[in-house]
Amino acid sequence: MPPLASVLAAPGEQGRLWWRAAAEAVGGGILAVGTFAAMAGLANGFTPGLLIPLTLLALLLLVIRRRLPTVSLLGLAALLGVVPYYGLIAAVIAYTTARRLTDPRRRTLLLLGASLLTVATATVSTPYTGLGTHGYGLALGAVLAATTIGVPGLGGISAGQQDRLVTALQERTAAAEEARRLAGDASRSAERTRIAAEMHDLVGHRLSLIAVHTGGLEMALRDQEPRLRESAAHVRQAARDAMHELRQILGVLGPLSRDTGTEALTDATGTRADLEALMEESRGAGTPIELDWQGPDLDRRDAQVRRAVHRVVREALTNVHKYATGAAVTVAVTHTEDQVAVRVRNEPPDFPADRPELSTGRGLTGLRERVELLGGSLDAGVRPEGGFQVHAVMPAVPDPAETGRRPAPDAGLGSGATALSGIQHRVGSVLTALLGLAGVAVTMMLGVILVEQAKPQPVYGQPDQIRVGMSKQRVEELGYGDQDAIRAAARGREPARPADSTSCVYGFGRDEEAHTREGLFPVARYCFRDDKLIKIDHFTVPMVTEPSATDTSGGRR
Template sequence: MDVRRLPPERARRAWTRVGIALAHTARSVRREATDGWSAARRAPRRTVTTGTLAVVSAAALGLIPLLLLPPERPVLAVLEALYAACLIPLRRYRPVVAVLGTGPLLVGPNVWVLALVPLILVSATRRITPPRRAWLAAGVACAVSVVLTAAGSLIVPGPWLTDTVGNAISAVLLVLLPALAGTLLGRRRPLVSLLRERNAYLEQARSLTAAAARMEERTRIAGEMHDLLGHRLSLISVHAGALEMAAARQAPPLAGQAELLRTTAGTAMEELRDILGLLRREEVTSEPEAGRPEAGRGTHEDVAALVAESRRAGVDVELIWSVPDTADPSPRTRQSVHRVVREGLTNVLKHASGAPTRVEVVAVTGTAGEVEVSVTNTAPRSDRHPQPGNRSGLVGLEERITLLGGSFTAGPLRGGGFRVAARLPSRPNGMPPLAVPPPPTNDPTAGPTTHTGTRPPLSTEVLTWPRVLGAGCAAALVVLPTVAFLFLLLAMAVLR
């Protein structure tokens, strides 16, 4: 239609429509460029780097062979290589456009860019949902290649039938088969996501079930301790009070020992209440709350009180405290110091009563805030008969200090004494993760493996591996004819 032969009014309307169409096209191009740049800026650096390397590699694959084997139309071959490189980033953000853009690559003079067509199609079609959109885009790309072949045969006379059949075969092997492989992998993606969500749900359910079971067991233990030990300790405290009053009237020299028995029974009752509260709490490793009895443990006054009680019980004990006030250890560290000193003095009273003992709490110099506590006693007198023990207290101490990130040692000395020592961080950052037991092995030379607690859930890779293997094998079988056809085309291009 010649606009100059139209009436002025119709000509103005026609030019207006053309201007509106051009402006709309320019806005669409600008909007696509802006969206693409924003998506590239929001993408992770690893994704941007991988995409850039892919574009550069695609351009090199299409341009470098042209230097060795010059084509008949070099300018068109170079433009085709650059066009194929531009389709690489589109496969991620505009997969339908990338699939449609592969149609012209099948009829171009640059045979080397045909190796990029299956890769673009597999990567793009697996991102298109639903799959019928991917098949529609692949069909349109094949139709575009056929139309361009027919148009090229009209412009440049030649064996149009041979070219049409060859491009049709290329469309089937380089477009339809990779599209089938991409849709197979695309159907696998929702399944993998569903299995991952299912495994995360099962893992969370397992963790909640284990936590509920632990809480129930601890509540049951707390109830048993309250019913049994609480009653017995209350009777001991009542009888110790009566004994103290009787000793004050009838045997004044024994009044101090009776008072010690009463105060010890009262302290044991308070500690039992603390343990019961600790068992009924959800987190054992939480910080002691302000105002609770355990919040003031591990201080200089608290350790001095433990030493004074041991002296009244007949232990010759000396306290060395060299922790500056500026150190200010955390409540968990101070509570562990209290536990180490109490366990060490209890062991001295049970197994080496009367032996000289030294309690040391020092700040370790040259380290990032550590406290070292030790209880050391010499060999007991030969006339003392130590009580038997099972080392359960030392085992519990070692576990507690290891969880805080410290070190613990306990053992006999060369001269016949015994030493309990621990090195603790003043400000532990957090509890280290519990060690996960290794998986069972089929090696007959390996020792037995012990599993404790609930069994950890299977990893997502194990859950999805059969599906991944099936989809991967199917995609590989589909793409094998494409790979063979590409090798044939490239070999023919080299032999020419």
């Protein structure tokens, strides 16, 4: 999300971002304090007034690492060369940056540039921060760059490649599942279309021939046999009705996205006026029907929903005509924002049919499939108090992803398993991050200890690190301080002091003269003006041997 989008985000999203930034800043502060405590023996020239602002800057770079990865990594690499205590913060930024960057060239150049920047700043800054010489800074910077930028960066590269591979595999799996579903739907639709075409060609042709020949027979018998002519008219009408019903069946067998029957879908199909027309036909056949409509009309709903409502009512009324002739019927339609419910209920017939027609159950099965394809459900059965009822409930706005396929029966279990897998993945990621930080911390500390052990120490008698311009306190730290015995031995034998000096410190000096002349020892004199070293003198003085106490035998040692 870009910075502008975060500003314009919802309040809940802004709160979440602020809480995450605060948690990361606190965590980075804990890492910095822990590293400072572990490296407390490392000499440095930082004061709290300088260290606190630098630490706040390091924490800011940690927080913005996702939005500005390049600036964050390079900025902390420069700070790391000056202040080694930010090693673990640098490791977190290097890992995150390498994991998020996808361009291999940019990623490699960035990690290499950050490593070189750490080495360069450490080499230049160590003499001024009191850590050591330029050579010591070079070694320290190389260790910090390798352990806190190089190794975490390689880990981030590996994790990023794994994330992208998993995402690609998930996308390919989803695409394969969708392709398989579409292929199944296409094959079923093609099979339905083939069946419809065969039925139309075979049965439809025969029915049309029957209607034609019966019409001719009716015309031939018009004047000769009126009674036979009436029978021929009934046969012709039955053939036409059979053709009509056949074409309606062909509409069901055709592709689900369109209706191929003679009564193709119109804007009025499934509306209140359409159902009123259906019921008026049944009233004309002697069936009392009442309509109970609750909610707005269905004229603005999806065509598939209106078609399903029409089919449910028509099939239910057809069953009433077949098996419960003359029974009172109630059609109830409840239309809300979320769903459409249709209930067709008939009372027991006053005069049961002497020879009831055998039911195949295909009509209700087809209705149930049609409703379930929309994401709804249909129940049909005998009522306890007598009669029959068909009850269908379907969504008012079908989900396009679900239309045309039935929901999986164990979808809830799949979502629960997915949630559990997500929790396990998060816990594993946290544990891996903690173990990785612990490994980086141990490796960094071992490297710093090795560099510190290899650091050149001042040689007794050869304080080569003392230079003109140093403070008196620093000279005493490197040269072991002022020696009263050496001061007394040099009195009267030392060269003249500088005229503007205010104080001098005496210590052991170079011993070239002591190797060539016996009885001499070297002296180093450091003269200061206002606590600043202005001159270093090296000279030798005779070694004076004082008599020691006599032993018990009266002789000398």
